[in-house]
Amino acid sequence: MKWMSKRFTLVFIPDASQSVRRYSVSASLLVLIPAFFILMTVCAALFIYLYTDNQDAIGRLAGHITASQEQHAEELSTKNNQIAALESDLAVLAEQAREIQNKMNDIAELEAQLKDIAGIESSEVQISSALTMESGGQGGEEFPLSKLDDEQLAEQTMQNFSALAQLMEELKPSLESTMEAMLQYQHIQDITPSIWPADSRKITSTFGIRRDPFTRRTSLHSGLDLGGSRGDPIYAAADGVITLSENTYPQGNNIIIDHGRGIKTRYLHLNKRLVEVGDTVTKGQQIGELGNTGRSTGPHLHYEVFVNDTNVNPMPYLKEDREERE
Ligand SMILES: [Zn+2]
Structure with missing residues:
Protein backbone atom coordinates (compact mmCIF):
# COMPACT_ATOMS: atom_id res chain seq x y z
CA MET A 1 0.00 0.00 0.00
CA LYS A 2 2.96 2.15 -0.16
CA TRP A 3 2.09 3.50 -3.53
CA MET A 4 -1.18 4.96 -2.07
CA SER A 5 0.88 7.62 -0.32
CA LYS A 6 2.62 8.52 -3.55
CA ARG A 7 1.61 11.55 -5.49
CA PHE A 8 1.20 11.77 -9.24
CA THR A 9 1.56 14.83 -11.34
CA LEU A 10 -0.91 15.33 -14.20
CA VAL A 11 0.39 17.54 -17.00
CA PHE A 12 -2.04 19.34 -19.36
CA ILE A 13 -0.65 20.85 -22.53
CA PRO A 14 -3.49 22.99 -24.07
CA ASP A 15 -1.68 24.25 -27.15
CA ALA A 16 1.62 25.83 -28.04
CA SER A 17 0.55 29.40 -27.09
CA GLN A 18 -0.55 28.57 -23.58
CA SER A 19 1.49 27.37 -20.70
CA VAL A 20 1.51 23.82 -19.48
CA ARG A 21 -0.58 23.11 -16.33
CA ARG A 22 0.41 20.68 -13.69
CA TYR A 23 -1.77 19.11 -11.17
CA SER A 24 -0.48 17.08 -8.30
CA VAL A 25 -2.94 14.41 -7.09
CA SER A 26 -2.55 11.60 -4.57
CA ALA A 27 -2.63 7.99 -5.84
CA SER A 28 -5.56 7.15 -3.51
CA LEU A 29 -7.75 9.84 -5.08
CA LEU A 30 -6.99 8.41 -8.47
CA VAL A 31 -8.43 5.08 -7.31
CA LEU A 32 -11.34 6.39 -5.17
CA ILE A 33 -12.95 8.63 -7.79
CA PRO A 34 -13.44 5.90 -10.41
CA ALA A 35 -14.46 3.51 -7.61
CA PHE A 36 -17.08 5.99 -6.47
CA PHE A 37 -18.49 6.28 -9.98
CA ILE A 38 -18.57 2.53 -10.43
CA LEU A 39 -20.42 2.19 -7.09
CA MET A 40 -22.92 4.87 -8.09
CA THR A 41 -23.55 3.11 -11.41
CA VAL A 42 -24.08 -0.26 -9.68
CA CYS A 43 -26.46 1.38 -7.14
CA ALA A 44 -28.43 3.09 -9.90
CA ALA A 45 -28.70 -0.18 -11.85
CA LEU A 46 -29.79 -2.00 -8.73
CA PHE A 47 -32.33 0.69 -7.91
CA ILE A 48 -33.75 0.61 -11.44
CA TYR A 49 -33.93 -3.17 -11.33
CA LEU A 50 -35.67 -3.27 -7.93
CA TYR A 51 -38.00 -0.39 -8.82
CA THR A 52 -39.15 -2.10 -12.03
CA ASP A 53 -39.62 -5.39 -10.19
CA ASN A 54 -41.63 -3.70 -7.39
CA GLN A 55 -43.77 -1.88 -9.90
CA ASP A 56 -44.71 -5.26 -11.39
CA ALA A 57 -45.43 -6.67 -7.93
CA ILE A 58 -47.53 -3.59 -7.05
CA GLY A 59 -49.45 -3.99 -10.30
CA ARG A 60 -50.13 -7.63 -9.55
CA LEU A 61 -51.18 -6.83 -5.96
CA ALA A 62 -53.46 -4.03 -7.12
CA GLY A 63 -55.05 -6.52 -9.52
CA HIS A 64 -55.55 -8.98 -6.67
CA ILE A 65 -57.02 -6.29 -4.44
CA THR A 66 -59.47 -5.17 -7.10
CA ALA A 67 -60.53 -8.78 -7.73
CA SER A 68 -60.88 -9.37 -3.98
CA GLN A 69 -62.89 -6.17 -3.57
CA GLU A 70 -65.23 -7.23 -6.35
CA GLN A 71 -65.59 -10.68 -4.86
CA HIS A 72 -66.26 -9.22 -1.42
CA ALA A 73 -68.79 -6.79 -2.82
CA GLU A 74 -70.54 -9.69 -4.51
CA GLU A 75 -70.43 -11.81 -1.33
CA LEU A 76 -71.70 -8.84 0.68
CA SER A 77 -74.58 -8.38 -1.72
CA THR A 78 -75.42 -12.11 -1.48
CA LYS A 79 -75.21 -11.99 2.32
CA ASN A 80 -77.40 -8.87 2.40
CA ASN A 81 -79.98 -10.65 0.29
CA GLN A 82 -79.80 -13.67 2.60
CA ILE A 83 -80.19 -11.42 5.65
CA ALA A 84 -83.19 -9.71 4.07
CA ALA A 85 -84.75 -13.12 3.34
CA LEU A 86 -84.05 -14.28 6.92
CA GLU A 87 -85.53 -11.07 8.31
CA SER A 88 -88.63 -11.65 6.26
CA ASP A 89 -88.81 -15.30 7.46
CA LEU A 90 -88.31 -14.14 11.03
CA ALA A 91 -91.18 -11.67 10.75
CA VAL A 92 -93.40 -14.44 9.38
CA LEU A 93 -92.36 -16.78 12.23
CA ALA A 94 -93.00 -14.10 14.83
CA GLU A 95 -96.44 -13.54 13.39
CA GLN A 96 -97.09 -17.29 13.33
CA ALA A 97 -96.05 -17.59 16.99
CA ARG A 98 -98.54 -14.87 17.82
CA GLU A 99 -101.31 -16.53 15.83
CA ILE A 100 -100.63 -19.91 17.46
CA GLN A 101 -100.68 -18.20 20.83
CA ASN A 102 -104.06 -16.66 20.08
CA LYS A 103 -105.38 -20.03 18.99
CA MET A 104 -104.00 -21.66 22.14
CA ASN A 105 -105.81 -18.99 24.14
CA ASP A 106 -109.01 -19.82 22.28
CA ILE A 107 -108.52 -23.52 23.02
CA ALA A 108 -107.86 -22.87 26.70
CA GLU A 109 -110.94 -20.64 26.85
CA LEU A 110 -113.02 -23.28 25.09
CA GLU A 111 -111.76 -25.87 27.53
CA ALA A 112 -112.75 -23.65 30.46
CA GLN A 113 -116.23 -23.31 28.94
CA LEU A 114 -116.49 -27.09 28.50
CA LYS A 115 -115.49 -27.58 32.11
CA ASP A 116 -118.08 -25.04 33.12
CA ILE A 117 -120.77 -26.92 31.16
CA ALA A 118 -119.71 -30.24 32.65
CA GLY A 119 -119.59 -28.63 36.10
CA ILE A 120 -115.94 -29.51 36.63
CA GLU A 121 -113.70 -27.42 38.82
CA SER A 122 -111.18 -25.88 36.44
CA SER A 123 -107.84 -27.02 37.86
CA GLU A 124 -106.04 -26.05 34.67
CA VAL A 125 -106.96 -22.36 34.83
CA GLN A 126 -103.27 -21.47 35.10
CA ILE A 127 -102.83 -22.56 31.48
CA SER A 128 -105.18 -19.99 30.05
CA SER A 129 -103.92 -17.30 32.39
CA ALA A 130 -100.33 -18.18 31.57
CA LEU A 131 -101.15 -17.81 27.89
CA THR A 132 -102.86 -14.49 28.39
CA MET A 133 -99.91 -13.27 30.41
CA GLU A 134 -97.53 -14.51 27.74
CA SER A 135 -99.29 -12.77 24.90
CA GLY A 136 -99.84 -9.70 27.07
CA GLY A 137 -96.14 -9.65 27.86
CA GLN A 138 -95.27 -9.70 24.19
CA GLY A 139 -97.39 -6.61 23.72
CA GLY A 140 -98.19 -7.01 20.04
CA GLU A 141 -99.93 -3.66 19.96
CA GLU A 142 -97.32 -1.82 22.00
CA PHE A 143 -94.25 -2.97 20.05
CA PRO A 144 -94.98 -3.33 16.35
CA LEU A 145 -92.65 -5.67 14.44
CA SER A 146 -90.85 -2.85 12.62
CA LYS A 147 -89.82 -1.23 15.90
CA LEU A 148 -88.01 -4.29 17.17
CA ASP A 149 -84.52 -5.01 15.96
CA ASP A 150 -83.82 -8.43 14.47
CA GLU A 151 -81.98 -9.75 17.50
CA GLN A 152 -84.80 -8.81 19.87
CA LEU A 153 -87.38 -10.21 17.49
CA ALA A 154 -85.48 -13.49 17.06
CA GLU A 155 -85.03 -13.86 20.81
CA GLN A 156 -88.66 -13.06 21.48
CA THR A 157 -89.86 -15.43 18.78
CA MET A 158 -87.69 -18.21 20.17
CA GLN A 159 -89.07 -17.56 23.65
CA ASN A 160 -92.60 -17.55 22.26
CA PHE A 161 -92.16 -20.86 20.50
CA SER A 162 -90.53 -22.43 23.54
CA ALA A 163 -93.39 -21.15 25.75
CA LEU A 164 -95.90 -22.49 23.25
CA ALA A 165 -94.27 -25.90 23.22
CA GLN A 166 -94.43 -26.00 27.02
CA LEU A 167 -98.05 -24.86 27.06
CA MET A 168 -98.95 -27.51 24.50
CA GLU A 169 -97.33 -30.09 26.75
CA GLU A 170 -99.45 -28.83 29.65
CA LEU A 171 -102.62 -28.45 27.63
CA LYS A 172 -102.62 -31.99 26.26
CA PRO A 173 -103.21 -33.86 29.56
CA SER A 174 -105.59 -31.13 30.62
CA LEU A 175 -107.65 -31.58 27.44
CA GLU A 176 -107.56 -35.33 27.90
CA SER A 177 -108.92 -35.06 31.45
CA THR A 178 -111.55 -32.58 30.23
CA MET A 179 -112.56 -34.99 27.49
CA GLU A 180 -112.83 -37.79 30.04
CA ALA A 181 -114.93 -35.53 32.29
CA MET A 182 -117.10 -34.53 29.33
CA LEU A 183 -117.68 -38.19 28.46
CA GLN A 184 -118.64 -38.85 32.08
CA TYR A 185 -120.90 -35.78 31.97
CA GLN A 186 -122.45 -37.03 28.75
CA HIS A 187 -122.98 -40.46 30.31
CA ILE A 188 -124.74 -38.93 33.32
CA GLN A 189 -126.90 -36.88 30.93
CA ASP A 190 -127.75 -40.06 29.06
CA ILE A 191 -128.78 -42.00 32.16
CA THR A 192 -130.72 -39.16 33.81
CA PRO A 193 -134.44 -39.02 32.87
CA SER A 194 -135.02 -35.67 31.21
CA ILE A 195 -137.38 -36.06 28.25
CA TRP A 196 -141.14 -36.24 28.05
CA PRO A 197 -142.02 -39.99 27.71
CA ALA A 198 -144.83 -39.24 25.24
CA ASP A 199 -145.49 -36.70 22.47
CA SER A 200 -148.48 -35.39 24.43
CA ARG A 201 -147.97 -32.47 26.84
CA LYS A 202 -151.50 -32.84 28.27
ZN1 LIG B 1 -151.89 -42.13 37.15
Whole structure:
Protein backbone atom coordinates (compact mmCIF):
# COMPACT_ATOMS: atom_id res chain seq x y z
CA MET A 1 0.00 0.00 0.00
CA LYS A 2 2.96 2.15 -0.16
CA TRP A 3 2.09 3.50 -3.53
CA MET A 4 -1.18 4.96 -2.07
CA SER A 5 0.88 7.62 -0.32
CA LYS A 6 2.62 8.52 -3.55
CA ARG A 7 1.61 11.55 -5.49
CA PHE A 8 1.20 11.77 -9.24
CA THR A 9 1.56 14.83 -11.34
CA LEU A 10 -0.91 15.33 -14.20
CA VAL A 11 0.39 17.54 -17.00
CA PHE A 12 -2.04 19.34 -19.36
CA ILE A 13 -0.65 20.85 -22.53
CA PRO A 14 -3.49 22.99 -24.07
CA ASP A 15 -1.68 24.25 -27.15
CA ALA A 16 1.62 25.83 -28.04
CA SER A 17 0.55 29.40 -27.09
CA GLN A 18 -0.55 28.57 -23.58
CA SER A 19 1.49 27.37 -20.70
CA VAL A 20 1.51 23.82 -19.48
CA ARG A 21 -0.58 23.11 -16.33
CA ARG A 22 0.41 20.68 -13.69
CA TYR A 23 -1.77 19.11 -11.17
CA SER A 24 -0.48 17.08 -8.30
CA VAL A 25 -2.94 14.41 -7.09
CA SER A 26 -2.55 11.60 -4.57
CA ALA A 27 -2.63 7.99 -5.84
CA SER A 28 -5.56 7.15 -3.51
CA LEU A 29 -7.75 9.84 -5.08
CA LEU A 30 -6.99 8.41 -8.47
CA VAL A 31 -8.43 5.08 -7.31
CA LEU A 32 -11.34 6.39 -5.17
CA ILE A 33 -12.95 8.63 -7.79
CA PRO A 34 -13.44 5.90 -10.41
CA ALA A 35 -14.46 3.51 -7.61
CA PHE A 36 -17.08 5.99 -6.47
CA PHE A 37 -18.49 6.28 -9.98
CA ILE A 38 -18.57 2.53 -10.43
CA LEU A 39 -20.42 2.19 -7.09
CA MET A 40 -22.92 4.87 -8.09
CA THR A 41 -23.55 3.11 -11.41
CA VAL A 42 -24.08 -0.26 -9.68
CA CYS A 43 -26.46 1.38 -7.14
CA ALA A 44 -28.43 3.09 -9.90
CA ALA A 45 -28.70 -0.18 -11.85
CA LEU A 46 -29.79 -2.00 -8.73
CA PHE A 47 -32.33 0.69 -7.91
CA ILE A 48 -33.75 0.61 -11.44
CA TYR A 49 -33.93 -3.17 -11.33
CA LEU A 50 -35.67 -3.27 -7.93
CA TYR A 51 -38.00 -0.39 -8.82
CA THR A 52 -39.15 -2.10 -12.03
CA ASP A 53 -39.62 -5.39 -10.19
CA ASN A 54 -41.63 -3.70 -7.39
CA GLN A 55 -43.77 -1.88 -9.90
CA ASP A 56 -44.71 -5.26 -11.39
CA ALA A 57 -45.43 -6.67 -7.93
CA ILE A 58 -47.53 -3.59 -7.05
CA GLY A 59 -49.45 -3.99 -10.30
CA ARG A 60 -50.13 -7.63 -9.55
CA LEU A 61 -51.18 -6.83 -5.96
CA ALA A 62 -53.46 -4.03 -7.12
CA GLY A 63 -55.05 -6.52 -9.52
CA HIS A 64 -55.55 -8.98 -6.67
CA ILE A 65 -57.02 -6.29 -4.44
CA THR A 66 -59.47 -5.17 -7.10
CA ALA A 67 -60.53 -8.78 -7.73
CA SER A 68 -60.88 -9.37 -3.98
CA GLN A 69 -62.89 -6.17 -3.57
CA GLU A 70 -65.23 -7.23 -6.35
CA GLN A 71 -65.59 -10.68 -4.86
CA HIS A 72 -66.26 -9.22 -1.42
CA ALA A 73 -68.79 -6.79 -2.82
CA GLU A 74 -70.54 -9.69 -4.51
CA GLU A 75 -70.43 -11.81 -1.33
CA LEU A 76 -71.70 -8.84 0.68
CA SER A 77 -74.58 -8.38 -1.72
CA THR A 78 -75.42 -12.11 -1.48
CA LYS A 79 -75.21 -11.99 2.32
CA ASN A 80 -77.40 -8.87 2.40
CA ASN A 81 -79.98 -10.65 0.29
CA GLN A 82 -79.80 -13.67 2.60
CA ILE A 83 -80.19 -11.42 5.65
CA ALA A 84 -83.19 -9.71 4.07
CA ALA A 85 -84.75 -13.12 3.34
CA LEU A 86 -84.05 -14.28 6.92
CA GLU A 87 -85.53 -11.07 8.31
CA SER A 88 -88.63 -11.65 6.26
CA ASP A 89 -88.81 -15.30 7.46
CA LEU A 90 -88.31 -14.14 11.03
CA ALA A 91 -91.18 -11.67 10.75
CA VAL A 92 -93.40 -14.44 9.38
CA LEU A 93 -92.36 -16.78 12.23
CA ALA A 94 -93.00 -14.10 14.83
CA GLU A 95 -96.44 -13.54 13.39
CA GLN A 96 -97.09 -17.29 13.33
CA ALA A 97 -96.05 -17.59 16.99
CA ARG A 98 -98.54 -14.87 17.82
CA GLU A 99 -101.31 -16.53 15.83
CA ILE A 100 -100.63 -19.91 17.46
CA GLN A 101 -100.68 -18.20 20.83
CA ASN A 102 -104.06 -16.66 20.08
CA LYS A 103 -105.38 -20.03 18.99
CA MET A 104 -104.00 -21.66 22.14
CA ASN A 105 -105.81 -18.99 24.14
CA ASP A 106 -109.01 -19.82 22.28
CA ILE A 107 -108.52 -23.52 23.02
CA ALA A 108 -107.86 -22.87 26.70
CA GLU A 109 -110.94 -20.64 26.85
CA LEU A 110 -113.02 -23.28 25.09
CA GLU A 111 -111.76 -25.87 27.53
CA ALA A 112 -112.75 -23.65 30.46
CA GLN A 113 -116.23 -23.31 28.94
CA LEU A 114 -116.49 -27.09 28.50
CA LYS A 115 -115.49 -27.58 32.11
CA ASP A 116 -118.08 -25.04 33.12
CA ILE A 117 -120.77 -26.92 31.16
CA ALA A 118 -119.71 -30.24 32.65
CA GLY A 119 -119.59 -28.63 36.10
CA ILE A 120 -115.94 -29.51 36.63
CA GLU A 121 -113.70 -27.42 38.82
CA SER A 122 -111.18 -25.88 36.44
CA SER A 123 -107.84 -27.02 37.86
CA GLU A 124 -106.04 -26.05 34.67
CA VAL A 125 -106.96 -22.36 34.83
CA GLN A 126 -103.27 -21.47 35.10
CA ILE A 127 -102.83 -22.56 31.48
CA SER A 128 -105.18 -19.99 30.05
CA SER A 129 -103.92 -17.30 32.39
CA ALA A 130 -100.33 -18.18 31.57
CA LEU A 131 -101.15 -17.81 27.89
CA THR A 132 -102.86 -14.49 28.39
CA MET A 133 -99.91 -13.27 30.41
CA GLU A 134 -97.53 -14.51 27.74
CA SER A 135 -99.29 -12.77 24.90
CA GLY A 136 -99.84 -9.70 27.07
CA GLY A 137 -96.14 -9.65 27.86
CA GLN A 138 -95.27 -9.70 24.19
CA GLY A 139 -97.39 -6.61 23.72
CA GLY A 140 -98.19 -7.01 20.04
CA GLU A 141 -99.93 -3.66 19.96
CA GLU A 142 -97.32 -1.82 22.00
CA PHE A 143 -94.25 -2.97 20.05
CA PRO A 144 -94.98 -3.33 16.35
CA LEU A 145 -92.65 -5.67 14.44
CA SER A 146 -90.85 -2.85 12.62
CA LYS A 147 -89.82 -1.23 15.90
CA LEU A 148 -88.01 -4.29 17.17
CA ASP A 149 -84.52 -5.01 15.96
CA ASP A 150 -83.82 -8.43 14.47
CA GLU A 151 -81.98 -9.75 17.50
CA GLN A 152 -84.80 -8.81 19.87
CA LEU A 153 -87.38 -10.21 17.49
CA ALA A 154 -85.48 -13.49 17.06
CA GLU A 155 -85.03 -13.86 20.81
CA GLN A 156 -88.66 -13.06 21.48
CA THR A 157 -89.86 -15.43 18.78
CA MET A 158 -87.69 -18.21 20.17
CA GLN A 159 -89.07 -17.56 23.65
CA ASN A 160 -92.60 -17.55 22.26
CA PHE A 161 -92.16 -20.86 20.50
CA SER A 162 -90.53 -22.43 23.54
CA ALA A 163 -93.39 -21.15 25.75
CA LEU A 164 -95.90 -22.49 23.25
CA ALA A 165 -94.27 -25.90 23.22
CA GLN A 166 -94.43 -26.00 27.02
CA LEU A 167 -98.05 -24.86 27.06
CA MET A 168 -98.95 -27.51 24.50
CA GLU A 169 -97.33 -30.09 26.75
CA GLU A 170 -99.45 -28.83 29.65
CA LEU A 171 -102.62 -28.45 27.63
CA LYS A 172 -102.62 -31.99 26.26
CA PRO A 173 -103.21 -33.86 29.56
CA SER A 174 -105.59 -31.13 30.62
CA LEU A 175 -107.65 -31.58 27.44
CA GLU A 176 -107.56 -35.33 27.90
CA SER A 177 -108.92 -35.06 31.45
CA THR A 178 -111.55 -32.58 30.23
CA MET A 179 -112.56 -34.99 27.49
CA GLU A 180 -112.83 -37.79 30.04
CA ALA A 181 -114.93 -35.53 32.29
CA MET A 182 -117.10 -34.53 29.33
CA LEU A 183 -117.68 -38.19 28.46
CA GLN A 184 -118.64 -38.85 32.08
CA TYR A 185 -120.90 -35.78 31.97
CA GLN A 186 -122.45 -37.03 28.75
CA HIS A 187 -122.98 -40.46 30.31
CA ILE A 188 -124.74 -38.93 33.32
CA GLN A 189 -126.90 -36.88 30.93
CA ASP A 190 -127.75 -40.06 29.06
CA ILE A 191 -128.78 -42.00 32.16
CA THR A 192 -130.72 -39.16 33.81
CA PRO A 193 -134.44 -39.02 32.87
CA SER A 194 -135.02 -35.67 31.21
CA ILE A 195 -137.38 -36.06 28.25
CA TRP A 196 -141.14 -36.24 28.05
CA PRO A 197 -142.02 -39.99 27.71
CA ALA A 198 -144.83 -39.24 25.24
CA ASP A 199 -145.49 -36.70 22.47
CA SER A 200 -148.48 -35.39 24.43
CA ARG A 201 -147.97 -32.47 26.84
CA LYS A 202 -151.50 -32.84 28.27
CA ILE A 203 -151.10 -33.47 32.02
CA THR A 204 -154.42 -34.91 33.24
CA SER A 205 -153.29 -35.64 36.81
CA THR A 206 -150.21 -34.50 38.73
CA PHE A 207 -148.13 -36.26 41.38
CA GLY A 208 -149.38 -36.07 44.96
CA ILE A 209 -152.49 -36.45 47.14
CA ARG A 210 -155.71 -36.59 45.09
CA ARG A 211 -159.14 -38.10 45.15
CA ASP A 212 -158.99 -41.57 43.61
CA PRO A 213 -161.18 -41.63 40.45
CA PHE A 214 -162.38 -45.15 41.30
CA THR A 215 -162.73 -45.16 45.11
CA ARG A 216 -163.31 -41.35 45.45
CA ARG A 217 -161.06 -41.50 48.54
CA THR A 218 -157.96 -39.34 48.94
CA SER A 219 -154.77 -41.22 48.20
CA LEU A 220 -151.23 -40.59 46.89
CA HIS A 221 -151.08 -40.42 43.13
CA SER A 222 -147.61 -41.93 42.64
CA GLY A 223 -146.98 -40.55 39.18
CA LEU A 224 -147.99 -38.13 36.47
CA ASP A 225 -150.79 -38.82 33.97
CA LEU A 226 -150.34 -37.75 30.36
CA GLY A 227 -153.48 -37.88 28.19
CA GLY A 228 -153.16 -39.10 24.60
CA SER A 229 -154.46 -41.50 21.98
CA ARG A 230 -154.20 -45.25 22.04
CA GLY A 231 -151.13 -46.33 20.07
CA ASP A 232 -149.13 -43.08 20.62
CA PRO A 233 -145.40 -43.92 21.00
CA ILE A 234 -143.96 -44.10 24.52
CA TYR A 235 -140.26 -43.31 24.89
CA ALA A 236 -137.56 -44.31 27.37
CA ALA A 237 -136.82 -41.21 29.50
CA ALA A 238 -133.12 -42.12 29.67
CA ASP A 239 -130.63 -44.87 28.83
CA GLY A 240 -131.08 -47.97 30.94
CA VAL A 241 -131.93 -51.66 31.27
CA ILE A 242 -135.46 -53.10 31.28
CA THR A 243 -136.00 -54.74 34.69
CA LEU A 244 -139.74 -55.35 34.32
CA SER A 245 -142.06 -55.80 31.35
CA GLU A 246 -145.39 -57.42 32.21
CA ASN A 247 -149.19 -57.16 32.17
CA THR A 248 -150.58 -57.02 35.72
CA TYR A 249 -153.58 -55.52 37.47
CA PRO A 250 -154.05 -52.65 38.26
CA GLN A 251 -150.91 -51.47 36.31
CA GLY A 252 -151.87 -53.09 32.99
CA ASN A 253 -149.04 -53.43 30.49
CA ASN A 254 -146.17 -51.78 32.32
CA ILE A 255 -142.42 -51.40 32.00
CA ILE A 256 -139.68 -50.44 34.49
CA ILE A 257 -136.32 -49.10 33.30
CA ASP A 258 -133.34 -49.08 35.68
CA HIS A 259 -131.10 -46.09 34.78
CA GLY A 260 -128.47 -46.78 37.44
CA ARG A 261 -127.43 -44.48 40.29
CA GLY A 262 -130.67 -45.49 42.10
CA ILE A 263 -132.94 -43.94 39.44
CA LYS A 264 -135.80 -45.90 37.77
CA THR A 265 -138.76 -44.91 35.61
CA ARG A 266 -142.03 -46.81 35.18
CA TYR A 267 -144.59 -46.63 32.36
CA LEU A 268 -148.14 -47.95 33.07
CA HIS A 269 -151.42 -48.76 31.25
CA LEU A 270 -149.60 -49.34 27.93
CA ASN A 271 -151.46 -50.60 24.90
CA LYS A 272 -148.38 -52.58 23.80
CA ARG A 273 -144.93 -53.36 25.25
CA LEU A 274 -142.06 -53.36 22.70
CA VAL A 275 -139.18 -54.41 25.04
CA GLU A 276 -138.33 -57.40 27.21
CA VAL A 277 -136.55 -57.74 30.55
CA GLY A 278 -132.81 -57.48 30.03
CA ASP A 279 -133.04 -55.22 26.97
CA THR A 280 -130.91 -52.11 27.01
CA VAL A 281 -132.61 -48.98 25.79
CA THR A 282 -131.42 -45.51 24.93
CA LYS A 283 -132.98 -42.17 25.79
CA GLY A 284 -135.83 -41.44 23.35
CA GLN A 285 -136.12 -45.02 22.09
CA GLN A 286 -139.74 -46.20 21.68
CA ILE A 287 -140.52 -48.87 24.29
CA GLY A 288 -144.28 -49.21 23.91
CA GLU A 289 -147.61 -47.66 22.95
CA LEU A 290 -149.91 -45.46 25.00
CA GLY A 291 -153.02 -47.39 26.09
CA ASN A 292 -155.84 -48.00 28.54
CA THR A 293 -154.93 -51.39 30.11
CA GLY A 294 -155.30 -52.21 33.82
CA ARG A 295 -157.25 -49.90 36.15
CA SER A 296 -157.64 -46.90 33.83
CA THR A 297 -160.51 -44.55 32.98
CA GLY A 298 -159.23 -43.79 29.45
CA PRO A 299 -156.12 -43.84 27.22
CA HIS A 300 -153.23 -42.20 29.11
CA LEU A 301 -149.69 -42.84 30.32
CA HIS A 302 -149.09 -43.08 34.05
CA TYR A 303 -145.41 -42.14 34.40
CA GLU A 304 -143.44 -42.71 37.60
CA VAL A 305 -139.90 -41.80 38.69
CA PHE A 306 -138.15 -43.63 41.55
CA VAL A 307 -135.12 -42.44 43.45
CA ASN A 308 -133.75 -45.21 45.67
CA ASP A 309 -137.06 -47.08 45.31
CA THR A 310 -139.12 -44.10 46.49
CA ASN A 311 -141.70 -42.43 44.23
CA VAL A 312 -140.78 -38.82 43.50
CA ASN A 313 -142.55 -36.11 41.53
CA PRO A 314 -141.67 -36.68 37.83
CA MET A 315 -142.17 -32.98 36.94
CA PRO A 316 -138.53 -31.90 37.56
CA TYR A 317 -137.48 -34.72 35.21
CA LEU A 318 -139.55 -33.40 32.30
CA LYS A 319 -136.93 -30.97 31.02
CA GLU A 320 -136.78 -31.36 27.28
CA ASP A 321 -138.52 -32.69 24.21
CA ARG A 322 -137.24 -35.87 22.67
CA GLU A 323 -136.71 -34.00 19.38
CA GLU A 324 -134.44 -31.45 21.07
CA ARG A 325 -131.91 -34.15 21.75
CA GLU A 326 -131.76 -35.36 18.16
ZN1 LIG B 1 -151.89 -42.13 37.15
